[in-house]
Amino acid sequence: MSRTIKGKQRLPSSIALRIAAVAVLTAVTAVLTLLVRIPVPATKGYFNLGDTVIYFTAFTIGPLSALLSGGLGTALADLIGFPTFAPISLFVHGLQGLVAALIAGLFLGAKQRRRAFNPSWLLAAAAGTLTMCGGYFAAESVMLGIGPALVELPFNLLQNVVGAAAGMALSLVVRKAYPPVAELRW
Template sequence: MNKKTLTTQQIVLYALGMAIVFVSTMFIKIPNGIDGYFNLGDGFILLFSSIVSPLGGFLIGGLGSALADVAGGYAYYFIPTLLIKGLEGCMVAYLFQKYGNKIKWIAYFLGCMIMVIGYFFAKWYLKGSMIIALSGIAENILQSGVGYVIAIVALPLIQRQFYRQRKLKKA
């Protein structure tokens, strides 16, 4: 069997991640006055990206968030969101695969910075105004900070559950 083939468990985990990111982006949101909204999706992007491959991180972050944009009436953000949130998830997953848990603080921080900087440039391009783009930075920092906390708090719980499952399979 080809090592690059996705297992059923990986596909299910990716789909679950995309669904949770979609729901936490679409239904747990606070609209702002400048054509956007605060949501909890980043926390789940960071969390799932800690336990999947870079491809999984890209799909979970990118598609989960971009589909929520489409469903929520922000379809013109589909491509920027797909790329920004996908890169956020991919970077975190790559760093976790390469270095493990010991750099989770740095991995999450870099993922958050990709989101904040990415949306600054996306908003600048889409709105044609650097001032409007600058006005979204504080909200994106707050959103990524909340996501950071969600991931830091939830990761040990998720890892403990995976450890228990592996232990049960071996028994």
């Protein structure tokens, strides 16, 4: 039932491990979406780091983890602040993580995926940004109207670009500092 990572750490069965991985990453996504708010003085608005964790999960762990933890984590955070947007976040951020992770792992083999920087990440980040911004624009057009949706679009775009860059940097640093993370791919 259990297996060993490099003779040091025993990992339990795959189902328990997957549930644990998704649950912890969901909680991290919710905490960083809800608590870490970076003020933007020009607009008096805030950035959150939810997208950073979604891209980190997509580039480091894998597509299904990114789909589930990205969607559930941001939806949980929204339930506390803006419950109206929780179903939209569940769907859009989940899809964003899935698309980014699938494209990130599309062009390279399993060994190459663990290398330092993967050039397909750039394409994955662009696709993830397009998915998230497009999804939110469509949903907000129905919910709030085309005018407010257009106003929100540049902020979503900027938050995504910053999140993707930070997610790539974190993926590189965490994999270097804590190699067993590579064993959690799902």
